[in-house]
Amino acid sequence: MNTRNLVFIWFGFLICVVMGGCGTKEKETGELCHIVLEEGEGFCAEEPVQTAETGSDMSFKIILEDGYYSSGSDYQGKYEITLSDKSDTETVILTLHDVKYSESICFLAEKGKYEICYDANGGKGRDGGPDFVKQYDKGAHFRINTLRGIDIFGREGFTLVGWNTEADGTGTQVGLGSRIQWKKDLVLYAQWIPWTDISRFTYEIKENYAVITGYSGNEEKICIPSEAEGVPVRTVAEKSFYETDCKSVILSPGIYEIEKKAFQNSSLEELWFSDDLARISGYAFEGCEKLKTIHINAVQLPAYSGNYFDTFQDKYDRLQFLKDTRKIVLFSGSSTRFGYDSEEIKKAFPRYEVVNMGVFAYSPALPQLELILEFMKDGDILLDSPEFDAANRQFCSQKELDYAVFAMMESNYDTFARLDIRNYSQVFNAYTSYQETRKDMERKNYQLSATDFDEDGNPVTEKSYNEYGDYVLYRPNSGKEDPIYGLPVHYTVNAFPKETYLDPANQEFKKFLDKGIRVYFTYSPRNKYAVSKESTEAERARLHQYLKENLIVPVISEIEDSLYSGIYLYGTDNHLSTEGVRIRTEKVIMDIKKQLEQEEKR
Structure with a gap:
């Protein structure tokens, strides 16, 4: 007799023994439900059979075998899987919410697809552990996050500052917890720096x-x-x-x-430091005019894994992979994340790949564009659609960093080291704010992917993002046209002074143009009832002409085409419904084709 049959016999026995237990119908408070967690490959549960009152929560402590990762459960109600503590142990808690029926459920664990070997390279395994360990990665991201290191290796009088593909440090360097492209037989060697006496x-x-x-x-x-x-x-x-x-x-x-x-x-x-450094005074490095590069090593578990901030690194991985390929890069904030069908754009322009780099409008666009620029080339297209409700950030006039910049870096701090921090302000205040923000957040792991969660952080069975970076979960049309937030946005010339908005944007656009990259400006979607009373049709026409005359890149669309009935928006005043995305994408494709045709005639 197999294990599954034994489980069902035991499950049936429980139902018979406990009279009055809940069955296929919801029972009154005080009656009991019995849950049997079936045995499975790659894990064991401490208490696989549990009983609780109807409507209560139930938790199972599960220990994963080496190389296995939790991938969900077949429980039909709401559930969550969390680490048992803030360490890297493979012990997780499966919590079932609002249990109403007695049933047998499965916990799903899968074996890591990729293997990386780590060499202590002069160090020693912690607590008598091995000097050579293996990491199994299930491929949640395009590139693999390395181990954080200090919990597995140590060396008296030395600090671990990263990994390298060569023992002598002459190969590819990667920070602790940061990402590297997997290849067969990949070995990473610990890189040690001796303490100053x-x-x-x-x-x-x-x-x-x-x-x-x-x-x-x-x-x-x-x-x-x-x-x-x-x-x-x-x-x-x-x-x-x-x-x-x-x-x-x-x-x-x-x-x-x-x-x-x-x-x-x-x-x-x-400067090199670890992400357990909690506070850095904004004046700590006052007068350090040569300080250009900051390397951050992860020694703490991530807090933003699976969050929409985490999508930046997934999108950035794709951008790096396509660095030598002709591509169209879509950029702004979440209105871009929610605003395009990149597969249709790819079909319309088969010579181009497409990368949707939209994440969050209320964080400065300048550092994001600087990172994007590095991996674009002659012949590429940047389609920028700044969100007017965050204009100072979206038009590159804000050089102050904020917590969200670091939240977008958390799953690959090496990306932040690509920035020249002399071009920004409030760098260390922003880092401290980031640490304060995530201080009490639940710690997760790098094996989580934003594709497995919806915008609100709820687990989903279908992928929420496609390979291009679009948020693709179905969003129905709204039943009403009214604005969601009641925050009218100005579509007026006075709202966009040339010196403080357009000039900074032009300075950044010029860097792209100097590399032979086409930059096209289009308008982000907006509920047409979520504009200010000053933003009359005449004033919007004046603004459109003003932008065409003062931006150094083509404005390829019309403002009026970006103002939608609230019916085509979902949850906010600038996130399109699934139908809204179709309408907008069709129009943007026409606009790009028209612009390319005009350029070919010149």
Whole structure:
């Protein structure tokens, strides 16, 4: 007799023994439901048979075997799968909500598809663990997130700063937790930096931690130790590295705070730290005019996995993969995420691939466009459709970073190292805000994908994003035309001063044009009843002409075509319903074709 038959016999026995248990109909409060979690491949459950009152929640603790990942359950009600704690153990909690019936359910686990081997490369396995370990990845993303490292390897007097495909560091470098393209027989070697001798520092020992207060060395590369006199280094105090002549600083994991003016006027060019660093004063690096690059290593579990912020790295993976291919890149915020049928665009322009890079309009477009620019080439097309309700960000006039920039970097911090931070402001305030925002969020893992969740974070059975980056879950038309938010947007010339809006946008567009990239400007969708009373039809026509005359790129669409009846919007005033997407995509395809034909005639 097989296991499944045994389970059903046991399940039937439970039903017979417990009189009054709930059956196929919903029972009154106080009656009991019995759930049997069937045995399966790749896991074991601590208590596979449980009983609870009708309408209550029920949780199963499940231990996954090495190389296996949770992929869901066949429970028909609402459920969630979470880590049992904030560590990297393969122990998860399956929680069933509002249990109403006795039944037998399955937990689904699948074997990782890809294998990466990690070599301690001079280090040692933690707690007597091996010096060579394997990681199994189920392929939730186009590229694979590496292990965070410090929980598996250690080396006395050294800090782990990343992985490399070559033991001597001459190969491809990748940060802890960041992404790398998988290839067969991929081995990653730990990269260690020795601590700067503790005698070079002055420090104070508090009750159970140390505070760095000064530095007297002359090394070009400083690695601040994670401990002093046997206690952890927690803080780098004000003026500790004032006017220090160094090029690189590595902050070891465990350092919690960098105080104001800690590195004031130093010659620092490159900074390394881990994402357990919680606070960095906005003035910590005041006067560090050469500081260009920040490398962040992940030592904590991610909080935004499966969230729409997490889609940026998936889209960016696709963009990198297509760097040598002719492509159309769609950009703005969530109205782009919700606003196109990229497969239809691909069909209309078969010589081009399509990448939908839209994520979130209320975060500055400038760093996103800078990252996008790196992987576009001569002959590509950037289709930009700024959202007018976030115009200062969408027209590249905001150089201040915010928490959302880091949220978009969380699943691949190496991407942030591509930015020259001298071009932005409030970098460290934004990072601290990011840490405050995610401090109490549930910690997840890199195996989660935004494609498995809807916009609100609920698990879905069909993929919510397609390969192009479009959000594709079906969205019905609205039953009414009224605006959702009651926040009218200005479609007026006065709302877009040339110096503060159009000039910054033009400066960024010019970088694309200089590489031979066509840039086309089109309007983002908007509920036509969610515009200000000043935005009359005449004023909208004046704005359209103003943009055509002052932007250095073609405006290929009409404002009026972007203003939709509320019926074609879903949940917001600028996210299109599925039918709205079809209507808009057809029009945009016509606009692009018309523009390309005009250019060919010149």
